[in-house]
Amino acid sequence: QVHLEESGPEVVKPSQTLSLICNVSGASLSSGDYYWSWIRQRPGRGLEWIGFVYYTGNTYYNPSLESRVSISIDASKSQFSLRLNSMTAADTAIYYCARDIDSGDNTYFDTWGRGSLVTVSS
Amino acid sequence: EIVMTQSPATLSVSPGERATLFCRASQSVSSNVAWYQQKPGQAPSLLIYGASTRASGLPVRFSGSGSGTEFTLTISSLQPEDFAVYYCQQGETFGQGTKLEVK
Numbered sequence: 001q002v003h004l005e006e007s008g009p010e011v012v013k014p015s016q017t018l019s020l021i022c023n024v025s026g027a028s029l030s031s032g033d034y035y036w037s038w039i040r041q042r043p044g045r046g047l048e049w050i051g052f053v054y055y056t057g058n059t060y061y062n063p064s065l066e067s068r069v070s071i072s073i074d075a076s077k078s079q080f081s082l083r084l085n086s087m088t089a090a091d092t093a094i095y096y097c098a099r100d101i102d103s104g105d106n107t108y109f110d111t112w113g114r115g116s117l118v119t120v121s122s
Numbered sequence: 123e124i125v126m127t128q129s130p131a132t133l134s135v136s137p138g139e140r141a142t143l144f145c146r147a148s149q150s151v152s153s154n155v156a157w158y159q160q161k162p163g164q165a166p167s168l169l170i171y172g173a174s175t176r177a178s179g180l181p182v183r184f185s186g187s188g189s190g191t192e193f194t195l196t197i198s199s200l201q202p203e204d205f206a207v208y209y210c211q212q213g214e215t216f217g218q219g220t221k222l223e224v225k
Contacts (some may be wrong), residue, residue: 040129047216096165107171107213108156112165
């Protein structure tokens, strides 16, 4: 049974950098079968994909956030991380980590963490 | 960038009845569409991938269909636990969601 769990601060001050970690159990982050993604959901809104990291460390980001985001992976610790800088109130959201299956023909998120609510406030 | 448009935004259906949710892609995406269910206070949960393949353990009352630009999620006989928000997804893009509520 694969389990993902986010951890990090609940409150971030404006202009600061958000750092979140996703701890993964039941799956190896050294496997090339999956990508590892971050997705957010702002209050009352839909889902917004932030980006993913592959086991090689290769990344791909949402163009709308690319200038502020960094995702990294540490397979030895079974975790991957999100950093989002220059936070504003518009970044207040629930941040989810998710396992991303991309077979070429199909792309989908089969396992999600419970989510981490991050509020930007001074 | 592909845009996924869901309709309706809200669907009111009585328990036991059939619900049909729609998702349209701005260009052809073959069968590369997934559907998710999100209940209040919970993370989204995968229902369907490849337009029509059920996720493991999904009740058979859920079915997906479509290809190209038009996709459908059908729930054949609504159970109380099915009232939730449903999202379609293609690649890195999600639709805006359909809220399925009790009529």
